[in-house]
Amino acid sequence: MGGQEEYRGLFFSEAREYLQILSNYALQLEKNGDKEILAEMFRAAHSLKGMSSTIGFHDISLLTHVMEDLLEKLRSEELTMTTEIADLFFECVEHLEALLTLTELGEEGYVDEELLQRLSMASNTPEEKDIKVHTGLKVTLKPNTPMKSVRAYMILSVLEGMGDIKECVPPIHDIEEERFDTSFIVYIQTEFDIDEIISRLIAIGDVENVEPIIHEEIPVLTTNGDKDKKESLNSRNGTVKRGRHVEKFVRVEAHRLDKMMNLVGELVINRTTLIQVGKPLASRELEGALEELGRIIQTLQNSVMEMRMVPIKQVFDQFPRMVRKLSNEKGKKIELVIEGETTELDRSIVNQISDPMVHLIRNSVDHGIESPQERRNAKKDETGLITLSACHEGGYIFIRISDNGRGMNPIHLKEVAIKKGVITKEEASRLTDEESLELVFRAGLSTAEEVTDISGRGVGMDVVRSVLEALNGSISVKTKEGQGTTFEMRLPLTLAIVEGLLVKVDDNIYVVPIESIRENIVMSTQTIKRIQGNPVILVRNELIPILSLPRFFGEEDKNFTAFSETDSEHVPLKEISLMILESGSKKVAIPVDEFIGQQEIVIKSLGGLLRDIPGIAGATILGDGHVAPILDANTLVHWGDLHVQEGVDSR
Amino acid sequence: MNTDSYAVARLMMQFVIFNIINEEFAIDIKKVKEIIRVKKSTRVPQAPSFIQGVINLRGDVIPVVDLRKRFGLDATEITNETRTVIVEMRDDLLGLIVDAVTEVLRIDEEEIEPPPKNIAGLKAEYISGVGKVDERLLIILNIEKLLTSEERLKLESKDLGKEGSR
Amino acid sequence: MSKRVLIVDDTAFMRMMLKTIITGKGYSVVGEAEDGLDAIEKYKELKPDIVTMDITMPRMDGIESMKGILEIDPNAKIIVCSAMGQKALVIEALRLGAKDFIVKPFDADRVVEAINRIS
Structure with a gap:
């Protein structure tokens, strides 16, 4: 694999x-x-x-x-x-x-x-x-030998009669399943003379050659x-390489798979180009062929994606040891249950979720699960339970980390947040319980020096959230005081190709991952409200800040200069299209000139020089070969959030 | 190209020579991937001003730097001679827009001198060396330093007066 | 004197094939049998040097027949003939004492080689 x-x-x-x-x-x-x-x-x-x-x-x-x-x-x-x-x-x-x-x-x-x-x-x-002496023998069968595995059986039977077989390359079950090319290696401990063994093996049908494996040189032991x-x-390679075998698995360098994924991406782009070029022709045959091409590309994409899939086990496997160690340190009794460790996800994602998970589990051990004494007092089993699970659901992977510990209290969280200056009393009073829980993902809720049982949850949780959002994923929390807390991470199956919406703002085309778009609405400029000069709209009783993309990028906004003015009288009366982006529970509305359409996009990096531009997550190549920047919803929403907060505070 | 490459014991080094205004610049050919005509680029908001945008080079998105702008001049006017030199920097590719690519030259290592304190208004740190071929002075650029430094530069060429005003 | 071979196969076609392949290569086909029981009878009667034994046959299959022959003559030299996909049966036959195996469709060289090797 x-x-x-x-x-x-x-x-x-x-x-x-x-x-x-x-x-x-x-x-x-x-x-x-x-x-x-x-x-x-x-x-x-x-x-x-x-x-x-x-x-x-x-x-x-x-x-x-x-x-x-x-x-x-x-x-x-x-x-x-x-x-x-x-x-x-x-x-x-x-x-x-x-x-x-x-x-x-x-x-x-x-x-x-x-x-x-x-x-x-x-x-x-x-x-x-x-x-008894240890001998390695490389047995080569004739090309096109029928029933190779039966030949191998005969060979191994003969060898078994002459000594102890210590090891086969490939392993014996692979040989039995004919998963070898023409040769395999057997290491045997035997009292027989090597020539005697060879002559007996050569006598078996279809055996072309038997040669002893000789490592001419002692591998480097001296440093x-x-x-x-x-x-x-x-x-040495030249002489010893012959002893290598053919495996049923082909080991491929990871970057080759990446390259293949890129090429699939190219195909996706090229197909989009063909569709655009072909549109004026209105040819049914062409449409049919393009549809077929689309299906083939989809299949190819799926197989390449499958090749990139690795079981999440390799991340999960570190946790039993970690939990054991941490719980000993903390004097807690904790049982860790792991479910769904065979769930597969893209290797690039696996590489990145390890740290956030370490963080979440550490938090569960540190702050979630109570001490045995505390648990006994609460009439709970003194051994706490942390459950780690992964599963596929509807195109996403869900990873859940639950504990049956003390849970979190939204009111306490609010109090801590107010004390830390993360939110004001007024803001706090407006937060629902659910929104209060979201506070754990806010930066600065707690500091490492001053970890309390509740606020400790907040350490680095903002980082966890941004890592997940950078992966086009999300994280949510559910908790019940006294009963436990569950963090749920949602991740896409793959990173490289996502559905994107193409929008035009001031003659620039931007791409937004569909995943980040809550809805697109058309509104009259009349409905724009202002809070401290910052434009907002009211959508289903929710105040959403309006963010001009050019202004965010520090440029002049030709169409929406009016938004910057305090005097709403000057806003020209017209209909505007707004794209509402969502990240966590926060939203921002971005005026766009035109919705161009939805298509599969291949996410590309902008390279070292342009890596850290706020609001830009990367770029993609459009059907016409041009490059379009991909917007980073997380940053934009966060900006809007700051602004509406400011506004709300001073209202 | 690192700053001490002039001292590396090699007999001949190959360079791609290009012009900006009438100054001749050189880049180690090992850093150059290809030379292409200027492609339409996409502007990237909030990118450094000398980055003209990004282009699609056979499926890779790569930034393109207008070297004139990096040198504190007006943007390059695209002519028939204008080229984008695709170079490799660290592990990334990037394009350099230059007035014209003139030739590939072998320069005897002996003829490469350490950078002077200041040449054409450029400080020594942006230059790996100066190659002397016949009467010509070829400024061997330290691309990495040039593009990662935030310092504002001002190219001073003897021909700047007439060129800069066009 | 050439080695004497008994060919056991339920189809006349395969018997003919084998006969054509081995005759004249230093072997003579002394008899043919159509099933396992027949084979045991013929073995007793002809005392051949070598037996080629098909596995799948009516009345008595090659494995059973082989057991019968080996009971009469533990030194009997039997080569089993198998179709692709009968791996398990071939291994069983080898375990029981078959000396070698050949796989249908027959490759003439491989058949001759196999017979040469055990004779």
Whole structure:
């Protein structure tokens, strides 16, 4: 699956943890052959083996497999602990470390055959000593061999009769399912002479060739700098590469997928161009063909998107440990339940939601769940519950973080907000309970130095909200005092392509993600009201500030200069179109000259020089090849909010 | 191009030479992706004034800088000679509008001198070096510095009087 | 003296194919059987050096037939013939003692090779 790359980071961080365990215990091992220590080490080696073989780092898998064998024999007391063995484990840990580092650097690390041999020797029980040797064999079948898996079965059967198969590349179940090209590698521990094995294998039908895998050089264990490592590896590649296998998964660099997504984006744009060009022709055939093209592009887009999808598990997986650690620190008892971890979403989104989630969960632990004592007093189970869930619903992904803790009180929130100067008393008095809860997302509700149980919720929540909005997503909160709080994040399935509305303002075309548009209305300028000189309109009893886009961008607004004047008499009487943008529960109305139409747009970055322009989220390429800026609703709404607040305050 | 590239031990370096007014400028050819005619650009609100806008270069959105404006002059008038030089800066592409691209030159490394304190009104920090070919003085620009600095510049060319007023 | 082969297959066409492929390559076809039971009878009677055994046959399938033959002669050299998609049966046959397998549609070279290898 295309997401393999995504697991790498997780793999390495987890692998290092296991390595740490192995390394710590190897120290103690020397002192005594304690069974528990052996069991811990065995588990670590076993986990590493499984992980590395899953992700395709077969050399790491091979080494850990042999370590596992040795540990198992120590554990079952078939073997007794010696200083030699302890030393050997140290060597293994160092070697694993080197392998991991190389692999992480994108180099191919090879397991040290000689070390493997010594491990195998060490794990031979006394009667086996000196007879079994570790051998790698690459078996190649003839091209177009029918029933390859049955051939492989014959080969493996023969090998099983001659020794212990330690590892296959690709893994044995892939071989059984014929997920290999013409060759596979078997590592076997055997007392037979290698030539004997080869001649027996060659005798099997359709076997073209059997060759021993030879790692000519010991992989870099000495640390003589990265440069040397690379050189020594490169010089080896030519000879050892033959030993590589074909996997059922093709590992693709993430940026190639991005490039493919871009190309799909190009197709979307080009189709729009064709539609525009073709319109005057009024050809039914052309329309039909374009429709078909649209369907194909849609399918292509979906498949590329699927390739970019990765399970949210890789974000969720960090949380059990985090919650355990945090709850211990805080002296709380917390159970974490994870649901829907196989839910997939775009890799670019996965990369960005980790931090906001860490923040939300930390908040749940810190401020949501009460201390055991407090919970007992409240007649609740002293173990608090945090539920983390993800699911797909109607084109979106919902991630919910709920706790059954103390919940939040809207009135307290208001009080804190007033105290902190986030809102005034008057404003507070107008807020509904729901709106009061929204205060947690406001900047400055609380400071890190002065965390109270309620206000602590506010630390950084404004940042969480802006991250989500930058992803075209949103966040909401529900709470019941004494019963708990749920934060719900809503995210689009993908970032790259969204529905957008094209609007014209002062001869400039802008694109607005449909997601941010609440509604478009036409109103008479007569209905414009003013609060402290700032124009607002009243839509269904809601005051919405009007924001002139040119004025926001610090330019002259040819059509709506009147808005800046306090005297409403001067507003020319006419109909204006307003686009109402929404972010959170806030809205802003933007006058537009023309609604051009709705289309799929491909979001592009404006590049380093233009990255941080307020109000602009990026750009897209229109059907005619021109570029149009994409408006950032979040910033615009926030601006409007400030202004209406100002106005309301001084009314 | 970094400021010490004149000192890098290479025998010959290749440069794209272009004109602004009658000054000759040079950019390391390794930084130049392509040279295109001027395309219609889309203005980006609140962009720095010397950024003329953004263009669509085969599906990539890239900013275009009017070098005349960056040098504190009036915007470039588009003529048949005007070109956009697409360069790579950090990982981004961007276009530089120049009066004309004249040639690609090999300059002997020996002939590249460290930037003088001030040349044509430009401070040394915006210049990677000065190449001398025959009687010509080629100002090798430090594009990155030029476009990330907020300082207002004023190009002073001997020909500015007659050119600047057109 | 050429090796003697017994061909077991329920279709005359496949028997003919196999016969054409192996005759003259140092083998002689000493007999043909149409089903598993027939095969066991013929094996007893002809004592062939090699048997090619189709898997799917009426009355008694190749697997059962093979078991019968191996009971009479544990050293019997049997090559199973299978169609694509009979992987599990082939493995079963190999486990029971078949020496090799060939896959239909037959590739003449592969058939000859297989017979050469076990004889």
